[in-house]
Amino acid sequence: MDSLGTIGFIGGGTMTEAIVRGLLEAHVATPGELHVSDPRAERRAHLAETYGLGAAPDNASVVPEADVLVLAVKPQALDRVLPEVAAVLAPDTLVVSIAAGVPLAVLEAALPAGARIVRTMPNTPAQGRAGATALSPGKHATGDDIAKARRLFESVGVVEVLEESLLDAVTGLSGSGPAFLFVVIEALADGGVKVGLHRSTAQRLAAQTVLGAAQLLIERGEHPGRLKDMVASPGGTTIAGLHTLESGGLRRTLMDAVEDATRRSSELGAALAARLGTDEDGAP
Numbered sequence: 001m002d003s004l005g006t007i008g009f010i011g012g013g014t015m016t017e018a019i020v021r022g023l024l025e026a027h028v029a030t031p032g033e034l035h036v037s038d039p040r041a042e043r044r045a046h047l048a049e050t051y052g053l054g055a056a057p058d059n060a061s062v063v064p065e066a067d068v069l070v071l072a073v074k075p076q077a078l079d080r081v082l083p084e085v086a087a088v089l090a091p092d093t094l095v096v097s098i099a100a101g102v103p104l105a106v107l108e109a110a111l112p113a114g115a116r117i118v119r120t121m122p123n124t125p126a127q128g129r130a131g132a133t134a135l136s137p138g139k140h141a142t143g144d145d146i147a148k149a150r151r152l153f154e155s156v157g158v159v160e161v162l163e164e165s166l167l168d169a170v171t172g173l174s175g176s177g178p179a180f181l182f183v184v185i186e187a188l189a190d191g192g193v194k195v196g197l198h199r200s201t202a203q204r205l206a207a208q209t210v211l212g213a214a215q216l217l218i219e220r221g222e223h224p225g226r227l228k229d230m231v232a233s234p235g236g237t238t239i240a241g242l243h244t245l246e247s248g249g250l251r252r253t254l255m256d257a258v259e260d261a262t263r264r265s266s267e268l269g270a271a272l273a274a275r276l277g278t279d280e281d282g283a284p
Contacts, residue, residue, distance in 0.1 A: 004029060004148055005067025010059055010081060012038030012047050015098060016072045018126040020051050022156035025129070037062040063088045068148060071097040071107075075268050078102060079275045082110040089115065094145050096152065098122055100171050101268035104138040104164055116141045118149040121170045122156070124178050131157030132174040136164040168269070172262030180257055185210055 007029055009016045016036060023029040031052035037059045038044050044055035056062055063069060063085050073081055078099055089095070095117045097107055104119050111117065117138035125131045133153040137146050146161060153159045162170065185206045192202030217224055232238040245251075 003033065004151060006033050006035065006065055007068045007070065007152075008062040008066030009034070009036040009070045009072050010062065010085065011072035011077075012036045012040070012043045012055065013072060014124070015122060015126065016070070017047065018124075018131070018156055019070070019072075019122075019152065020047070020053065022126065022129050023152070024051060026155040028151055028155050035062045035066070059084045060088050063093075064090055066090075066093055068094045068096060068152065070152075071095065071099055073099065075099045075102050075272050078110075078272060082107070086111050092116075094118065094141070094148055096120060096149055100175060101168060101265035102272055103269050104136065106269065106273045108138055108140075114140050116145050118145060119164060119167060120149065120153065121167050121175050122153060123174045126153075126156035129156050132160075133157060134160045134162050134167055134170040134174070136162055136167055168262050168265040169258075171265035172258045172260070175265070176261035177258070180254060181210060 007023070009020070020034055020036075023034065024031065032054075034051070034053035036044070036047055036053060036055045037057065038047075038055065039057055041057070044057065047053060048055040054062075059081065069085070069089070071078070071081070071085070085095075089112055091112070091114070093116075095107070095111065095115055097117065097119050098121070100121065102119070104117055107117050107119070108115060115138075118135050118141050119138065120133055120135040122131050122133040126133070131153070133156070135146070135149050135153065137149075150159050150161070160170075185203070188206035188209070189199070189203040192206060193199055197205070213227075217227060220227065228242070232242060
């Protein structure tokens with residue numbers, strides 16, 4: 001495949017490192033094509049020494065030369081970062097944002113007119129190249145831009161192209177979902193300890209059980225309820241445990257968690273829009 005060109009990252013945090021590692025392991029990019037800006041000297045040193053990429057303390061050293069520019073900073077930092085990027089952004093650069101909850105219209109209003117932008121929502125399992133990323137193109141993004149963004153994130157997992165109106169829901173589900181599942185794994189392990197298993201054994205079995213169940217669901221492509229019924233024998237141990245889960249409201253609690261996280265994603269986007277002096281549609 002053709003190279004994505006020079007890829008610049010604004011912010012050298014965990015997600016940037018996950019994408020960098022995925023790009024290199026998937027042979028989508030070479031170290032010489034990757035550049036990161038981050039104000040933390042120790043972070044720059046770690047990325048440069050570990051991956052052989054270029055690292056700089058200021059954004060102006062990375063932005064002008066990037067064919068693809070990844071905005072990998074917290075939403076709360078974008079009101080400071082976007083003016084810096086806008087001042088030196090090349091007209092043909094594809095901008096990819098991973099800032100949770102920040103609408104395309106807000107990004108388009110803050111960057112030069114005609115900027116090609118793709119908004120994305122990856123998740124933390126990208127660190128193990130098992131991520132789930134949703135992306136939505138801005139009004140000036142081309143089909144080739146979408147293809148480039150797909151290649152970028154397919155190096156760390158699966159990708160779905162969706163309407164932007166669904167990205168807050170993605171944030172609530174797959175963006176926040178790993179944290180919910182870590183709680184589930186911890187609780188399963190605690191249950192194992194309660195009934196006599198050693199802590200390390202219980203945690204390893206719980207994590208592998210969640211991983212195996214997810215792999216089975218993906219490979220089979222069946223409704224999870226059907227797979228659940230395959231495990232639950234009449235009068236057996238599993239149906240007894242499922243009864244307890246239903247009594248405890250597990251389904252409703254998880255659904256409410258996704259809904260609340262989705263709502264918070266929308267609130268963060270609205271708050272940033274207000275700080276930038278626009279509404280969520282990009283209007284002043």
